[in-house]
Amino acid sequence: MRKDQLVVWEGCLVGGPQNATQFEEQMEKQGFIVKYECEYKTLPSKGVPNTGGRNDLIFTIQDK
Numbered sequence: 001m002r003k004d005q006l007v008v009w010e011g012c013l014v015g016g017p018q019n020a021t022q023f024e025e026q027m028e029k030q031g032f033i034v035k036y037e038c039e040y041k042t043l044p045s046k047g048v049p050n051t052g053g054r055n056d057l058i059f060t061i062q063d064k
Helices: 017-029
Strands: 005-009 034-041 055-061
Touching: 017 034
Parallel strands: none
Antiparallel strands: 005 055, 034 055
16 A cells, blocks of 8 residues: 655745646656645744745655
């Protein structure tokens, strides 16, 4: 049974779904089969200045 892993890569910017194929191909060259899922900007921490706005990437990595 294959169990893919969900990965959150903090501070990673792919540039949206239009660049997903390029990201997946680059990872494959390094020996990883991945599937781009989405990116998002983090929200600021309540009461903590200068937080939030970090771009995080979510993707799955295939279990071989």
